[in-house]
Ligand code: AMP
């Protein structure tokens with residue numbers, strides 16, 4: 001099978017590795033040359049992933065059996081629809097279906113219309129007028145969200161980012177004045193308290209194949225301090241649950257996703273591809289924070305590195321509408337940590353060299369997923385691979401452990417830490433994610 005893969009991050013490195021493992025021939029489109037993806041690809045097209053014309057030209061020459069789109073940008077830009085029009089099946093959602101991520105208003109209204117469980121109180125405002133009175137009337141703490149895409153950096157939470165109506169209004173004024181999230185407006189919603197978790201599923205529009213639950217950690221520094229980032233590290237457990245997440249909570253969350261897929265079909269926006277549900281486990285059960293029309297990054301690494309079912313078969317099932325609902329996953333725990341440039345989250349030190357001793361990392365048992373780095377091709381042949389940082393995350397390091405329960409997470413974490421010792425340069429990573437103290441704290445907090 002010939003697969004056209006769109007995207008150049010660590011998430012797409014994980015996707016390409018899964019296709020490659022399934023025997024597919026991969027052709028990749030990406031903005032920066034990701035050395036991991038490039039190695040696994042027959043050919044690479046270096047261009048902006050939202051440059052539909054260039055992608056279509058590349059696709060016309062390659063004639064892939066199907067395409068898989070990693071990031072949300074090209075989905076929002078309609079790349080899926082453009083490929084489909086040229087007769088290339090796409091195992092990713094159409095622009096209309098991707099509204100589940102690109103419009104938080106669409107997602108919340110859909111859940112309300114179909115009475116899907118896991119909802120929160122919310123109100124949408126397309127203009128600034130009336131918001132202040134509304135905020136003053138609220139009896140609960142709230143969250144401010146621009147309706148459109150903000151690269152994961154637009155949400156502000158009361159108590160974390162602002163503490164009173166005046167500060168809330170300052171941000172709301174900024175959203176409208178600077179068109180944050182594309183100028184679609186803002187949602188004010190009830191603040192939820194509890195542990196967050198992610199469930200990602202494959203769907204052909206009708207059938208749903210759930211994957212193991214993952215917890216990502218968005219704060220930049222140890223102890224969940226510092227600015228929010230794209231995600232600093234994530235973990236999963238051998239049985240697909242999490243230390244604080246019981247089977248019934250997991251099932252309830254999957255049921256919410258199933259009902260959402262059904263609602264999308266009913267609305268005439270049949271959803272194909274990967275659907276990502278972000279939840280908070282509250283006292284009243286799992287509630288939806290948001291949907292993403294793609295894999296999470298880093299969460300893709302956790303689930304794809306344990307996927308035993310052929311990625312090629314899954315993708316074929318998605319495009320043909322004949323996907324199986326039962327996926328097979330290695331019963332192992334995973335921990336993935338991001339290596340990021342010094343300053344990441346505030347002001348990244350871009351252009352700094354990182355030396356990555358891939359052979360030594362391999363010996364620890366860990367896997368490398370390259371993200372946003374620049375490669376100096378003249379450096380090839382040395383013992384360590386030399387890459388240069390950009391302003392985004394540099395690479396993910398993932399390890400697995402077959403130990404049961406929390407012990408598996410602790411062991412995988414130690415392997416990752418050992419592997420990171422084989423990287424030198426001006427970077428940082430979190431040292432607490434997946435450790436015993438960290439996990440025990442979460443369990444205690446949920447009690
Ligand atoms: P998002 O960009 O929607 O993933 O939101 C970023 C972060 O904001 C999430 O990971 C949560 O930590 C937080 N968040 C979003 N919505 C809520 C909510 N309703 N209650 C509490 N925290 C939230």
Ligand code: GLY
Pocket residue numbers: 152216230231292295296297298299
């Ligand atoms: N890790 C969160 C996301 O990909 O949106």
